[in-house]
Amino acid sequence: MTEPEFDKQCNGVVSASSLSRAEVEARIISMVRELALEVGHRLGNISPQSAFGRDLGIESIDVINLIIQLESIYNCPLGFEEIQSHEEGDLLLEDLVSFVCSSVSQRRTLGKEGARTMP
Amino acid sequence: MNILVIATGTRGDVQPRIALGKQLLQGGHRVIVAAQALFSASIAEAGLEIYPLSGDARKFFAGPIGVSLRARMNDGKEFTRFWRAYVSPSVRRHLCEVLLACQDVDAVICEPWFQVAPTLRQILKVPCFVACLTPVPSIPTSQFVYPFSQRLSNVTVPAEYENSWSDADWFASAAFPDIKRWRAELSLETVEWEDYLKLVRDCPHLFGYSSHVLEKPSDWSELHQVTGYWFTCQDAKSSPSEALEYFIQAGSPPIVMGFSSQVCDDGVRIRNCFVRALRNTGRRGILLSGWGEVIQIDSKDCFCCQEAPYEWLLPRVAGMIHHGGAGSVGECLRAGAPSFAIPQGYDGAFWGLRIAALGVGLDPMPMHTLTESRLSDSLHRLCEDRVLKQKLKKVAALIQEETRQAKALHSIEDFIHNGHC
Numbered sequence: 001m002t003e004p005e006f007d008k009q010c011n012g013v014v015s016a017s018s019l020s021r022a023e024v025e026a027r028i029i030s031m032v033r034e035l036a037l038e039v040g041h042r043l044g045n046i047s048p049q050s051a052f053g054r055d056l057g058i059e060s061i062d063v064i065n066l067i068i069q070l071e072s073i074y075n076c077p078l079g080f081e082e083i084q085s086h087e088e089g090d091l092l093l094e095d096l097v098s099f100v101c102s103s104v105s106q107r108r109t110l111g112k113e114g115a116r117t118m119p
Numbered sequence: 120m121n122i123l124v125i126a127t128g129t130r131g132d133v134q135p136r137i138a139l140g141k142q143l144l145q146g147g148h149r150v151i152v153a154a155q156a157l158f159s160a161s162i163a164e165a166g167l168e169i170y171p172l173s174g175d176a177r178k179f180f181a182g183p184i185g186v187s188l189r190a191r192m193n194d195g196k197e198f199t200r201f202w203r204a205y206v207s208p209s210v211r212r213h214l215c216e217v218l219l220a221c222q223d224v225d226a227v228i229c230e231p232w233f234q235v236a237p238t239l240r241q242i243l244k245v246p247c248f249v250a251c252l253t254p255v256p257s258i259p260t261s262q263f264v265y266p267f268s269q270r271l272s273n274v275t276v277p278a279e280y281e282n283s284w285s286d287a288d289w290f291a292s293a294a295f296p297d298i299k300r301w302r303a304e305l306s307l308e309t310v311e312w313e314d315y316l317k318l319v320r321d322c323p324h325l326f327g328y329s330s331h332v333l334e335k336p337s338d339w340s341e342l343h344q345v346t347g348y349w350f351t352c353q354d355a356k357s358s359p360s361e362a363l364e365y366f367i368q369a370g371s372p373p374i375v376m377g378f379s380s381q382v383c384d385d386g387v388r389i390r391n392c393f394v395r396a397l398r399n400t401g402r403r404g405i406l407l408s409g410w411g412e413v414i415q416i417d418s419k420d421c422f423c424c425q426e427a428p429y430e431w432l433l434p435r436v437a438g439m440i441h442h443g444g445a446g447s448v449g450e451c452l453r454a455g456a457p458s459f460a461i462p463q464g465y466d467g468a469f470w471g472l473r474i475a476a477l478g479v480g481l482d483p484m485p486m487h488t489l490t491e492s493r494l495s496d497s498l499h500r501l502c503e504d505r506v507l508k509q510k511l512k513k514v515a516a517l518i519q520e521e522t523r524q525a526k527a528l529h530s531i532e533d534f535i536h537n538g539h540c
Contacts, residue, residue: 061178064205068183079204 019074019104025097027073031066032056032093048094056093063091070100076107120225120535124250125217126154126162127172127230129180129380129410130426131446133158135252135327135349139228139527141165142349146528153220165351170220174209181382181410189381189464193269195289202293210297218242218305226535229322231255233294237318238302246535249324250527253445253466254333256287257319258343262336266469291316323534325527328445331517332452333473344530347521348449351430359427363405366422367435370403373422374498375432377407378442381463385486386411389461393440394421396494402502405436429454438501443467443483448474453522455515457501457508459483478510 029046036043041057052058064080071078083099122143126136133154140150152162153170157177162169179185184205191198210233221227226246229236240247254266261281264274267290268283292312323342327349335345358364376393383389390406397404397420404421408414414423433454441447443460448470451458459481460471471483481497
């Protein structure tokens with residue numbers, strides 16, 4: 001079995017080579033705005049230091065659904081359980097950005113190492 | 120007795136458990152239903168008490184988490200990873216809440232998916248039952264195929280039935296790591312899955328579907344009983360919506376399409392095919408959006424709404440297209456409404472094939488085979504197939520008689536009386 005090729009762009013999946021922290025942050029902020037719109041509450045400024053629960057009024061099931069969507073956008077297993085065990089209490093937007101960036105880059109390294117061991 | 124009914128999951132999981140609770144209430148017991156706020160109106164309507172649980176099943180099952188979980192049913196490894204990553208936190212919160220709900224009760228009716236019954240029985244030292252709406256992965260048989268098998272239509276020979284259950288273990292044990300952690304927090308002894316599974320099977324299981332539809336296999340123990348459907352009473356005379364009642368009365372009986380709490384992966388295409396098939400066959404229809412996206416269709420022959428009580432609706436229609444959910448299938452049979460399934464995962468294909476095999480429904484139509492012309496043909500057959508209607512009439516009578524017997528209530532009372540749990 002080969003690892004999925006991360007440098008290939010397909011079906012709206014974002015390639016890891018072009019992944020920047022700013023892009024991830026912008027994407028999460030736009031998803032949060034869309035979510036807030038659906039739930040029907042007005043959001044003021046969203047900053048990296050915004051807490052999902054306290055500042056943005058987003059329930060944990062919605063955060064879980066957000067992470068699952070990120071999982072398919074970046075084609076990379078993420079996991080709510082893992083991020084929760086890293087960050088006690090209310091999750092900050094920047095924590096999620098860091099988590100996505102590090103998960104995707106680790107996965108990419110793994111993919112390359114995996115590729116190196118291929119005959 | 121004070122009996123707690125744990126009612127989690129979709130409408131199809133919760134509604135029959137409320138009906139079971141009502142059966143117990145009518146048997147003279149005090150019944151408390153532990154459920155999410157979403158279902159409090161239905162619980163109050165049945166005259167039962169509610170113990171509120173946190174969470175929102177609609178956000179869960181109709182959101183990315185529920186849809187992704189369902190899509191992973193064909194890959195045990197990925198299902199298990201996904202469960203650990205996203206479902207476990209909700210399960211662990213649920214386990215703590217359920218234990219609080221169980222204070223001062225004399226018996227507990229559990230759900231089958233988290234395998235909570237043996238642990239509750241050990242802590243509370245009261246009878247704990249498992250209420251199932253469909254055969255469950257923890258209790259295999261050699262007499263029918265594993266209902267959650269994703270290769271269902273390939274398993275046609277009885278010799279292959281037993282083998283199909285080899286896929287059941289990872290689904291049965293999905294929440295076991297959560298149970299293990301919960302047991303450790305409660306200072307209970309460590310137990311491995313194989314031993315715990317024996318304890319699970321040792322709890323009485325009640326299956327809320329009809330033995331006229333799926334007989335109890337001879338390799339199940341006396342502890343596992345098929346009791347007949349747990350239906351909401353059919354005596355509700357007032358209509359749930361004036362507009363819907365007006366639509367039904369304004370022409371020939373319509374055909375309903377609705378997938379209840381299951382979100383359809385290809386909803387827009389399916390609904391467009393349905394509307395065109397209605398036009399092709401000169402039929403009228405009702406589209407129930409359920410937990411899917413709300414639908415607006417510009418056609419005087421198709422009425423759209425979110426939901427309608429099946430016990431009221433189905434006796435008034437020409438037929439139904441559902442997702443093969445155990446509850447939807449049961450409601451169609453009780454009402455004598457011809458139906459077929461467009462399966463949306465889980466056990467939908469199982470029940471869809473079952474009613475077709477019994478001749479009380481048409482063959483299920485997998486999504487990828489669905490076209491406007493095939494759907495038109497099926498709508499025509501739903502309305503015109505006389506043999507189907509005759510068989511349905513017989514089964515409907517048997518099911519209504521079975522429902523009157525309230526077997527679940529008697530089973531529960533017998534088990535408690537004889538000290539079998």
